[in-house]
Amino acid sequence: MIEKELVNIFDECVDRLAAGQTIEDCLRQYPQHATQLRPMLEVGLLTRRVVPPTAEVIAAQDRVRQRVETVVQTMPPQRQPVRLFTQRIATLAASLVLVFLIAVGGGATLAQDSLPGDFLYGMKLLTENVRLAVAPDVFGLTAEFNQRRVDETRQLITFKRQAELEFEGSVSVIDANTWEIAGLPMSVPAGLGAQVQTGDKVRVRVETTTNGEIHIVEIVETEHLAPPATPMPPPTVVPSHTPTATLTVTSSHTPAPTETPSSTPTATLTVTSSHTPSHTPTPTETPSNTPTVTATTTKTPTSTRTPILLVTNTFAPSQTPSPTPDVCVPQRPDRWQTYRIQAGDTLSGLAASRGVLLSRVMAVNCLVDAGFIVVGQELFLPIPLATALPPSSGDNGQPGNGSDNSNNNSGNGNSNDNGNDNDDDHKNDNDD
Amino acid sequence: MRIYEAYFPPIYQFIRLRVGDPHAAEDLASDVFVKFVTALRGKNAPDHSLRGWLFRVARNTIADYYGKEKQVATETLEEWVPALDDDNPESQFMRTLDIERARQAMRMLAAEQQEVLILRFGQLLSLQETADVMNKTVSAVKSLQFRAVDTLRRILGEMQLENQHD
The missing domain is CATH 2.40.50.140 (Nucleic acid-binding proteins)
Structure with a gap:
């Protein structure tokens, strides 16, 4: 057990050295172990000096930075803006x-x-x-x-x-x-x-x-x-x-x-009409779909939001619309409303704030991947728990980016049924 | 503020002390940071101690490297310029010798012993951090560091003796 005690004292001294104290500082506390501890602590301090030359480290640092940078650039772009890992570590x-x-x-x-x-x-x-x-x-x-x-x-x-x-x-x-x-x-x-x-x-x-x-x-x-x-x-x-x-x-x-009561209340509700109407929601990565982009295999044309490749790629609506049968069509349940995804939103957060199960939100909106939502995307959600009933201006819009005119929510209450034109459109948001 | 600037030197030092070849060390360090960037984009990003995470990845990367390479890495012959904390020119030569010798002696230790010395003395990780990086209990790290230093002291003593005989 003497050994055990020594091990602990030694550890304490190591911490003290790390905190800037000297060997003597620690030995003064434990004079009875000084003869054993001193050479060990000296050796310990000696190892601290064993470091590669600074110049080598700096040179390596620069070279590795370039290498990592290259890798980062060739990584497939993060497909969408708000994918935020798990909430725990998102921030x-x-x-x-x-x-x-x-x-x-x-x-x-x-x-x-x-x-x-x-x-x-x-x-x-x-x-x-x-x-x-x-x-x-x-x-x-x-x-x-x-x-x-x-x-x-x-x-x-x-x-x-x-x-x-x-x-x-x-x-x-x-x-x-x-x-x-x-x-x-x-x-x-x-x-x-x-x-x-x-x-x-x-x-x-x-x-x-x-x-x-x-x-x-x-x-x-x-x-x-x-x-x-x-x-x-x-x-x-x-x-x-x-x-x-x-x-x-x-x-x-x-x-x-909610936006200030401006006289142009509606422009926000829809996502680009420049959008390519549709294509198969199958997640196959077809390189042929990325005309201008370099090596990266992206599923870019699925949505206009391809952050990194934006400049080269946004307007490549080269695809022929291929209507797909058997698609899930989001249906707005009674007393749910359309919500536009904001930066920072997470699906689970939204679901929680509305007291609804994440799985329900996903089912209603035909989402397959809870981590996959896009800023500007529209979803059906229950009215937030805290808020009272007054329906927001987007109450009756269709989710997804399929709505093809920018004023379709002006009806603002009932009877605005424009759902037929986008049965395959809103799939674009959700595929992966 | 800059993670890369802040963490590259310690990670590189750690790897370099375990891997004699500077080119290999650079490759491995590069792997570590690529893994880091990749992890950030994936679901297993470090969630609390970044430093610990990086050291842990570095440690595994080194283990993989030795697993793959099998043979001992080639030692380079260049002189290491030790970090001196005083400018006494007379002692400098002796210190350089001592440190070079310490480096050689360290490389004779078992991998874990080398690691614990680098982490605890060189990088000033706490006992707990070291334990996390090495996937050991705190008390295991305590005895490991004790044995490591003790062994190193003995090796250095033997080297000293040999030198005197020469």
């Missing part, structure tokens, strides 16, 4: 991916090319927050990130994708209900921004539509800047910069407060 994993991708550079590039709704977009925002948190030049960065939002908006309307985001810029044109902010034309709902004048600097929350238009949802902040319309002089606007972090969070994560 951690996402932030790890993020930070790792920042580190690996290449991944950060992928994320940087992403748009709202893409899987990597959350990372892009997180990356920015991390950078803002550590940046010496917060103003410069804020301006840079703001410019990104503007660029993203431009891309979103080019691709006719629906998303919501926030940025600031000078109002260069005010012409009835059309403004130009940061060089982008956008419509302003009546009653908004009456006091805004040309030359003012505003922060706006906008929505891009599948028609390629931009609507202002909210004017978050206005700053009257009479003097020459310098487009965004960042350092002068100290107060307005603090909320930037919040901004990013908002646009990606808010569990969607």
Whole structure:
């Protein structure tokens, strides 16, 4: 048992050394074991010195980074935005991916090319927050990130994708209900921004539509800047910069407060008409379906949302629609409503918040994979437990992306039966 | 903040001390981080201790490597420049010798003993972390580290004797 005691004391000393104490510090506590312990602790400390040369480590670090980066780039793209592993690790994993991708550079590039709704977009925002948190030049960065939002908006309307985001810029044109902010034309709902004048600097929350238009949802902040319309002089606007972090969070994560009662209530409800109508939901990966993409085997054309390959690939509707027999057709149960998937949603979370079994949600919506939902996808869900009955505007829409006009929910209550045209359409969301 | 920057050096050091060949060590380190990226995309992403996870993967990767290679990795001859914490030039040479000798001696230990030394002394992992990485109980790690250091001390003593005879 002496041995056992020594083993424990030795371990304690190892911890003390790790904490920065000296060998003597520990031996003073146990003078009776000093003769045995001293040489052992010295040997232990000696092993700490056995490390490869720093230069070798650094060189290896750079080379391995490149290798990993290459691997990351050749990985098949994550097919959809909101796939979030298991809930338990979702947040951690996402932030790890993020930070790792920042580190690996290449991944950060992928994320940087992403748009709202893409899987990597959350990372892009997180990356920015991390950078803002550590940046010496917060103003410069804020301006840079703001410019990104503007660029993203431009891309979103080019691709006719629906998303919501926030940025600031000078109002260069005010012409009835059309403004130009940061060089982008956008419509302003009546009653908004009456006091805004040309030359003012505003922060706006906008929505891009599948028609390629931009609507202002909210004017978050206005700053009257009479003097020459310098487009965004960042350092002068100290107060307005603090909320930037919040901004990013908002646009990606808010569990969607129902939109402000704008006069354009409906545009959000449907997903692109640019969408390829349908194809077999069988998960076979046919390389022939990816015309422009390199080696990766993707099932890209199944949905417009292929984050990483977006630029090369989004508009490749080359497929011939092949109606498939025997498909599961989502039917809206009584008192259920249509819900549009937001970034950050998980199916299990949604089911829980509505007090319904996940399996029921999946069955009703013809889903096969609980992890597989897409931002913007529409599902039938019961009314949330907390909320009262008033049906939301999307009450009667069809789930899936098959609805092919953007105003089909205007009926808003009953009798809006447009279900026939998309029997095979909404399968697109759910296949895998 | 940067996971890769923060964790590459310890993981590489760990692998490099177990695998003599720097090229092989680099390959293995690369495998570890590819596994990491892959895991993040899959369902088995690390969920609590990332450091422990990485060391564990590194350890398994090394085991696979030795399983595959069978033969002992080729030792490189280049001198290791030890990390010195003081600038006393007189002792530097002696220390370099000592450390080089310690490295050789360590490589004579059983794999687990080498691992426990690297993790506990080199990487300053706690007892619990080390136990998790090595898939052992805390008390098993305690006696393992004790025996490892004791054995190493003996080997070093013998090397010393040999040198004096030369």
